[in-house]
Amino acid sequence: MGMASSFYEYYLNWAGPARRAYASGLALQLPPGYARAENVVVCGMGGSGAAGDYLAALSAAYGGLPVYVVKSAEPPRWCRGSLVYAVSFSGNTRETLNCASRAYRLGANVVAVTTGGRLAAWARRVGVPVAVVEEAPAPRAGWPQLFYTMLGSLKAAGLIQVPSSHVEESIQLLGDREKAEAEARELVEWLLGSSGRLVILAPEPYYPVAVRMRSELAENAKLAADTGQVPEIGHNMIEAWAAGGDARVLVLDPGEEPWSTLLHQVVGLARPASVHVVKLRGGNMVSRMVWGTWLAGLASVLYALRKGIDPERIRTIKAFRSVVEGTTGWDALD
Template sequence: MLLDKSNMLESIRNFPGQFEKSLKFAAGVRVEGRIDKVVVAGMGGSAFPGDILKAYLAGTNISVEVCRGYSITTMIDENTLVFISSFSGNTEETISALYNAMEKKAKIVIVTAGGRLEELSRKHNLPIAKIVKEFPTFQPRAATGYFIGIFIGVLSNSGVISDKKTDLIEVGNFLAKCEFEEEAKQLAKQLVDRIPIVYAHDFYEKSLAMIVKIKFNENSKVQAFYNSFPELNHNEMVGFTLIKGNYHFIILDDPAGHERIKKRIQIFSNYMRQKDLPVSIIPMQGDTVLGKIFSTIYFFEFVSYYLALEYGIDPTPVDMVEDFKRALE
């Protein structure tokens, strides 16, 4: 029986090509004037690329915040660039955030594949970077390379950052050389009937550990949780005094990370293994922040995909999300 009815595997294998394509989607899209802050307003797979952008621009003079909700709660003004980010273009929270950004006179760029947001971009004469779907059932959560490429492309076009477009090309070329499928299949087999708990160094908590956790939720249709070192050593790990679940720890380790965090990882792993809980330490690959983040995401796209197949389910549909939206109508 064919489980992958929408051929998600093809979209995963094509992921490295998103970075170069994204620059075409961003071509000619720019804003004028001073920009002190960048806000990404979106939900789900249209929001977490904002967390990656925040990590990528860490240490620069550009502040990046991510808004997941109906209104933009951070202070914004005419010197703020707000990316209104919704793959479908119909996300109600994001449409609400658009009106909020307009009221506060922020600079706005819409990033979408169509829908209501495309209509609003025309109505209000707002710049838009339009993503072209690879095929009708292509999922927003699979478009991370498109979103981050558009964000960086627009910021480069607008002179907010120096031209970083070569960084995107290099990431795509790097991922194209990565061969992850067989290793991913093996880890997926180990995760059957386990609850994945994903930990990372603190710098990569939202920009990676949370995203990997989401891949298990949406692709594999299982519960999964995330946190980061060193914070978890001050609270969460105490919760494993009494084991109430069949857990498997996945620790995303940055080879260039803080030595004390590396020691914490080793000690924590030993503690959990003494409790007969499996621990998989996954070294992040690559020499740059984007390389490390996207190579790890790419690997776990395969892991979560093959875990879905192990459970005998189609990885593409998110029926509960769609049912919930209908219940809201």
Template structure:
């Protein structure tokens, strides 16, 4: 089985943080006569990106449930930034550097006077930020954006540490341990793939692990070309459950949580209800001694599940032609400016 870049994840994480400018907080950028001072305090953080890049914000959102981040984290997956922003730090993440939505958001951020930092392999985003003197972190390349997740995530974590939003330095290596554990759990991943083959997976996930659930859904979409549903509890237990426990056929139910998560007992109780309707409950417990370790174990392990599923179904995992076609049409029609 081809594991693509997953065995490289530890090195991608370590290499990516080497290119973070040492003078990050001393940068000053002048836009239209206005000076943006990266040394000033910020009152929030906006993480903007799409697809495999955008999930970085979701994962950081998860971690804030455990770490108690010092500033609000706003995940923006669109062409514009939220209007009600005062003094945010904006982290613009685009693996390719050519994501039109992210470039538009970065331009808007700088025009509004917000300190903006890019994380990318290059492309138009790097060129645009370099021309203005704004910080840009160039990361190592992978087979596709989603396979380079650690290279996108780890610089963002270090940036947040430098801006006083979170204390993460002591946990970075534990996240790498989680990635390594996942690769060693390949047989277990293949076993879960066999249980969900030829179904529509319903992913039941706790609020504090929403990012893991979204990442799993995205990997199913892109690697396996499977449709999947993410139901975040407790909200999903007040609506989604009424539909999926009925006569619908062809669904599988995957429950994701960490053993120490405060919502774990809630999800375990939900599993009992699912089983009482004759449905099989597939459990994925996130292994790890720290929040980052368990989070990175989860996204890596579930990514391997989707690669195993792609192999079982004879699906080529890397290509995403419909996404590429849409991007070409949006560019030709200048939909995003």
């Protein structure tokens, strides 16, 4: 497997970067005014924005500030005084650079989260805090760095109410590599053995995990999927799915009521061609989200390797990044 094997190994060893990122987030010193923000904005594309989606879900469930995620180049006009995380693993994502600099000019309290690049250089020049995160073989593989750094810094500033014991459990779960590998392999067998339009279904609080799994399958395994959240899909998409009958459904089940029962019933109504249930392990919401994210990474890489696809190669995404670099209408970073 060569390179691919070391890529897989990196995913398998997420516990280390997760623990270090959380500690560094807790230690991040934000300027005093930052903690007076009334809301949090996360600017980031791909896995960076995904990390923001998780924080939004956690803050809604545990308590904290509203978290608003921007997956584009424009911050919301109302972001004056907001705490804005500008998140780009490489530090060179054009959309995020633009979002950061505009938010800064609008009077937001910006924090850069990055390994370096133009984002770190800009942040140091204008004097906003930079949370430097550890390198990884690819931005998507570095998800724990982004998520745990922001979670730690929000916790240190008293802006999110997730208990330390829940965070700790989520990191400990990442030590159970045997179980994760076994479940990832099971998921891959189902993906290889079934056919039809793939839909990843999750209950609303866990919907960010479905979105992340969709991205991981696209990037690492070059496999397209759709996502759905319960109960929302019961009010629209289920009508089309039941009429079509060509979907295969991957269910992310947190093992909590009323979600488990509802998921079971929705699948019954949608009558898909095939169903696979992934149990999100862990004794709390953070842990279950992290477990699902870990499985998504492992399974997407394993699937690629089984199909002879290089999970590290993302030719079309690179072409898109060049397109965005050449886009006029978004500022260069000043």
